[in-house]
Amino acid sequence: MRISYLECTRCGEHLPADRPENVCSKDGGVLFARYDLARLKGKLRTDDLRGRVASMWRYAEALPDATPVTLGEGFTPMLPSREFANVYIKDEGLNPTGSFKARGMSAAVTMARHYGVKKLAAPSAGNAGGALAAYAAAAGIEAYIFMPKDVPIANRMECDYYGAHVTLVDGLISDCGRMVAERKEKEAWFDVSTLKEPFRVEGKKTMGYEVAEQLGWKLPDAIIYPTGGGVGMIGMWKAFEEMEQLGWIGEERAGSASYSSKRSDSKRPKMITVQAAGCSPIVKAWEAGKSTSEMWADASTFAAGLRVPKAYGDYLILDILKKSGGTAVSATDEEILSATRHWASVEGIFAAPEGAASLVAYQKLRGSGFLRAEDTVVLFNTGSAYKYLDMVEAQEKKTRAVVPAVRNIGGIIGPY
Numbered sequence: 001m002r003i004s005y006l007e008c009t010r011c012g013e014h015l016p017a018d019r020p021e022n023v024c025s026k027d028g029g030v031l032f033a034r035y036d037l038a039r040l041k042g043k044l045r046t047d048d049l050r051g052r053v054a055s056m057w058r059y060a061e062a063l064p065d066a067t068p069v070t071l072g073e074g075f076t077p078m079l080p081s082r083e084f085a086n087v088y089i090k091d092e093g094l095n096p097t098g099s100f101k102a103r104g105m106s107a108a109v110t111m112a113r114h115y116g117v118k119k120l121a122a123p124s125a126g127n128a129g130g131a132l133a134a135y136a137a138a139a140g141i142e143a144y145i146f147m148p149k150d151v152p153i154a155n156r157m158e159c160d161y162y163g164a165h166v167t168l169v170d171g172l173i174s175d176c177g178r179m180v181a182e183r184k185e186k187e188a189w190f191d192v193s194t195l196k197e198p199f200r201v202e203g204k205k206t207m208g209y210e211v212a213e214q215l216g217w218k219l220p221d222a223i224i225y226p227t228g229g230g231v232g233m234i235g236m237w238k239a240f241e242e243m244e245q246l247g248w249i250g251e252e253r254a255g256s257a258s259y260s261s262k263r264s265d266s267k268r269p270k271m272i273t274v275q276a277a278g279c280s281p282i283v284k285a286w287e288a289g290k291s292t293s294e295m296w297a298d299a300s301t302f303a304a305g306l307r308v309p310k311a312y313g314d315y316l317i318l319d320i321l322k323k324s325g326g327t328a329v330s331a332t333d334e335e336i337l338s339a340t341r342h343w344a345s346v347e348g349i350f351a352a353p354e355g356a357a358s359l360v361a362y363q364k365l366r367g368s369g370f371l372r373a374e375d376t377v378v379l380f381n382t383g384s385a386y387k388y389l390d391m392v393e394a395q396e397k398k399t400r401a402v403v404p405a406v407r408n409i410g411g412i413i414g415p416y
């Protein structure tokens with residue numbers, strides 16, 4: 001077993017990794033898989049990755065030791081922006097099922113199969129459900145998915161075609177989550193809700209490894225990450241810690257001989273959350289200086305993946321923003337729509353609305369001076385707009401009805 005133990009992110013309790021676990025039984029804390037990576041320092045080098053599979057499973061030593069359930073997820077393009085020097089777009093839209101959710105579900109379903117779990121359940125704002133359904137199909141495991149009834153059509157259809165049991169709910173992802181929690185024991189479902197099992201983080205963290213590898217093992221100054229549940233941000237931060245343990249990053253500051261904990265943090269990127277103005281609980285908590293967020297009332301945005309009224313791992317996200325010297329910004333649906341069109345026409349990337357929100361955040365933070373032109377910044381596009389055609393079209397109509405000249409705005413978005 002490559003994993004040493006599971007560790008609670010609240011109380012530090014250790015649990016064995018030889019059976020399926022959800023959250024810490026004492027305090028509900030998110031569990032992290034821990035490996036003895038320091039043992040590999042100097043033995044496993046970045047050069048050893050050459051020639052390995054072009055998927056997230058190339059980082060095998062930092063992932064569970066089980067036969068992967070894979071559809072080729074990860075190792076997505078890191079595209080230099082055509083518009084801004086020093087800006088890169090990490091295009092997660094090229095993953096199987098068209099979003100970054102593939103990574104987390106590949107890892108979670110891999111471990112579910114490894115443990116012999118037969119039925120998986122999850123609430124989803126859309127893309128996580130699609131990814132779960134696909135990987136469950138590939139693993140021969142049953143999937144039970146609860147989604148708001150107004151998710152993009154693509155999400156409903158893919159879950160159906162992948163053979164999942166889909167329940168459409170008149171409510172938000174939080175209502176869907178409650179339904180899973182109420183029924184899971186009776187139905188013998190294993191709950192793979194966001195951050196309620198340890199392995200979706202393990203899949204998502206590979207984005208952090210890829211950012212480092214694709215930028216030549218030098219971390220960027222900042223990462224802008226559309227934050228719904230925030231698993232990717234939490235995962236990338238974990239990846240930075242692991243890569244420091246492996247000696248893969250941070251070497252250029254090797255002047256300090258010992259490997260002290262204070263050494264590393266300033267080397268890591270500023271982590272920046274972007275949320276939709278119609279659902280921005282993390283931004284609100286960040287601006288109020290709080291360490292947890294409150295349930296957002298009347299969450300509303302066409303960026304379906306950002307309609308998360310309260311993230312289970314909010315305490316981890318806010319801690320990362322603080323430790324990294326990052327920040328949190330919101331973008332209105334109108335700004336997101338303009339940015340979607342702008343990115344498509346300027347970069348050739350038809351991004352999910354959540355991804356396009358990263359561009360809005362970048363513009364705002366350049367305008368405010370938080371980010372400078374010379375800063376290397378990675379913007380995450382978390383999915384493909386092809387999964388949101390109905391949402392994008394509806395938003396176009398809505399915006400055009402309110403602001404007839406919206407098409408002109410697309411060309412002159414920011415700097416603010």
Ligand SMILES: [Zn+2]
Pocket residue numbers: 008009010011012013024025026027028029
């Ligand atoms: Zn705990």
